[in-house]
Every structure is written in C-alpha cells, then in structure tokens.
Amino acid sequence: AQSVAQPEDQVNVAEGNPLTVKCTYSVSGNPYLFWYVQYPNRGLQFLLKYITGDNLVKGSYGFEAEFNKSQTSFHLKKPSALVSDSALYFCAVRDSESSASKIIFGSGTRLSIRP
Amino acid sequence: DAGVTQSPTHLIKTRGQQVTLRCSPKSGHDTVSWYQQALGQGPQFIFQYYEEEERQRGNFPDRFSGHQFPNYSSELNVNALLLGDSALYxxxxxxxxxxxxxxxxxxxxxxxx
Known part of the structure; x- marks a missing residue:
C-alpha cells in the first residue's frame, strides 16, 4: 500500500526567509513524487515532480524539492519566501508500477508568509 | 487556450437527492479524472474516463457514476446524496x-x- 504524510498542518514564515514544507511517503516499489499548490477558489497547480535522476528537483515559482530515499522524504523548499507563496500545498505519491490514476495525496500544509 | 472548466461553482442539495457536475477538459486533452476533496483533506481519486469509458476507479460506491461525451467533456453523477458527500469536486x-x-x-x- 502507498501513503503520504504531511506532518505540519501549517507553516509560518517571514517574507524573505527560507521555507520548508515537509513530506514523507511509503510505497512498496519506486516512488514517483509530486508537489501541487492550491490557491483559494482555484484548482491544484502542478509545481514539480520526481521520477528518477537527480535528487534535487527544480520546479515552478522558484520552488525545489529534495528526494531522500533513506528517509523516505520529499520536502519542498524555497530559498526566499514571498507573500504570494501563501497557499495550501499538497504532496502526492504513487508507486512507479501502478497507474498514474493511483496517485495518493497528503492532507495538505497551509503555508502562511508574513510581510 | 481555455484550461479546465467546471460547472456549477457551488451547489446545495439535500440528503437523498441526486446531483450532476460538469467538466470541460483543457483543449487537446482526451482524458478526464474526477477527485473528491473533503474539507481539510487532500483530493481522493474517484474515477477516470477515456474514449467514453470508465478506465480506472477509486474506492467509491456505485452511487458515484460518470459519463464522457464525444467532445471529451465529462459529467459526474452522485445519487442518494449523504451528508458526507459534501466536498470540493x-x-x-x-x-x-x-x-x-x-x-x-x-x-x-x-x-x-
């Protein structure tokens, strides 16, 4: 069975500071990992994904995520937060052997950036 | 280039009623998937339609059904609504x-x- 956990319901960061949103996962095979962002009254927007290769993945809006196989983690990071980054962030995972529709989403982390 | 559109934006129903939600895919796309996002939760996969057939299904009861039209647009139908069906689709x-x-x-x- 596959699962994903986002241990923090909310993360608060001052503008200009680095931010990290945590994600851990569990799959039986090799993981495909994703981050999505959801703004109010908007659908999910794709940020980045890890399939294979370099453990550091760069995505949209200056975000990046680091895949750590030994810790089964895929934390989302940004060197300098913007107020406009305030939104709900979802980590998602699926096993590389399962179909794309079998993606599992975490419960989300609300990121709040204060000016 | 229009993105994915859904209608209506909001809907209020009572228990036992039936509801139909509509989706138009992004131009050029031929596959539509539906998800249920309960308050405070991540989206959960309901089912996927391709070539007017249901191709994959998540762990949802038969009260949830769908349809895909030749123009690739799709409908999600939910029968015998329960309070627990309240969510963002x-x-x-x-x-x-x-x-x-x-x-x-x-x-x-x-x-x-």
Missing amino acids: LCASSLGVDTDTQYFGPGTRLTVL
Whole structure:
C-alpha cells in the first residue's frame, strides 16, 4: 500500500526567509513524487515532480524539492519566501508500477508568509 | 487556450437527492479524472474516463457514476446524496490515460444539507 504524510498542518514564515514544507511517503516499489499548490477558489497547480535522476528537483515559482530515499522524504523548499507563496500545498505519491490514476495525496500544509 | 472548466461553482442539495457536475477538459486533452476533496483533506481519486469509458476507479460506491461525451467533456453523477458527500469536486484532464501530467479545474463545491 502507498501513503503520504504531511506532518505540519501549517507553516509560518517571514517574507524573505527560507521555507520548508515537509513530506514523507511509503510505497512498496519506486516512488514517483509530486508537489501541487492550491490557491483559494482555484484548482491544484502542478509545481514539480520526481521520477528518477537527480535528487534535487527544480520546479515552478522558484520552488525545489529534495528526494531522500533513506528517509523516505520529499520536502519542498524555497530559498526566499514571498507573500504570494501563501497557499495550501499538497504532496502526492504513487508507486512507479501502478497507474498514474493511483496517485495518493497528503492532507495538505497551509503555508502562511508574513510581510 | 481555455484550461479546465467546471460547472456549477457551488451547489446545495439535500440528503437523498441526486446531483450532476460538469467538466470541460483543457483543449487537446482526451482524458478526464474526477477527485473528491473533503474539507481539510487532500483530493481522493474517484474515477477516470477515456474514449467514453470508465478506465480506472477509486474506492467509491456505485452511487458515484460518470459519463464522457464525444467532445471529451465529462459529467459526474452522485445519487442518494449523504451528508458526507459534501466536498470540493475536482476535475482534471490529461492527454492519454497513463500520464502524470494533468491539469485541474477550479472545482465544484457541493454542500449536502
């Protein structure tokens, strides 16, 4: 069975500071990992994904995520937060052997950036 | 280029009623997936339609059914509504059934009273 956990319901960061949103996962095979962002009254927007290769993945809006196989983690990071980054962030995972529709989403982390 | 659109934006129903939600995929996409996002939770996969057939299904009861039309648009139908069906229903479109690249619509907020 596959699962994903986002241990923090909310993360608060001052503008200009680095931010990290945590994600851990569990799959039986090799993981495909994703981050999505959801703004109010908007659908999910794709940020980045890890399939294979370099453990550091760069995505949209200056975000990046680091895949750590030994810790089964895929934390989302940004060197300098913007107020406009305030939104709900979802980590998602699926096993590389399962179909794309079998993606599992975490419960989300609300990121709040204060000016 | 229009993205994924969904209608209506909001909907209020009472227990036992039936509801139909609609989705138009992004231009050029042929596959539509539906997700249920309960308050405070991540989206959960309901089912996927391709070539007017249900291709994949998540762990949802038969009260949830769907349809895809020749123009690739899709409907989600829920019968015998329960209070627990209150959620944001998201539609996502993609090109082909087994791709990780999908685009989400803004969702339909369903409230069951």
